[in-house]
Amino acid sequence: MAVLTNKRKNEIVVTCSCGCKNGVHLEIRKDENETTAYLSLVSDKFFSEQCGFFSRLAEKLRRILCILLNKEYSYFEVCLNETDLREFKEFVSSL
Numbered sequence: 863m864a865v866l867t868n869k870r871k872n873e874i875v876v877t878c879s880c881g882c883k884n885g886v887h888l889e890i891r892k893d894e895n896e897t898t899a900y901l902s903l904v905s906d907k908f909f910s911e912q913c914g915f916f917s918r919l920a921e922k923l924r925r926i927l928c929i930l931l932n933k934e935y936s937y938f939e940v941c942l943n944e945t946d947l948r949e950f951k952e953f954v955s956s957l
Contacts, residue, residue, distance in 0.1 A: 865949045874953045
């Protein structure tokens with residue numbers, strides 16, 4: 863589990879505590895006129911996502927079906943322990 867921020871305190875990366883290496887990357891850019899937030903979902907499952915043609919086809923069809931039926935499709939979840947959740951909340955509230 864890692865909560866990483868940069869020196870300017872405008873960017874945070876939070877990774878999952880279960881070891882799956884999924885995470886959230888939040889970056890805030892403040893200009894003179896506006897503030898822009900960039901939220902990225904990060905997945906480091908390159909080797910575990912390697913599968914055959916039919917497995918990839920079934921996954922893509924499942925995604926398409928969810929879109930056509932107007933259902934939500936969850937790529938992954940990020941599990942945070944209490945201290946990491948507190949750090950993330952403090953970062954977001956400081957914006």
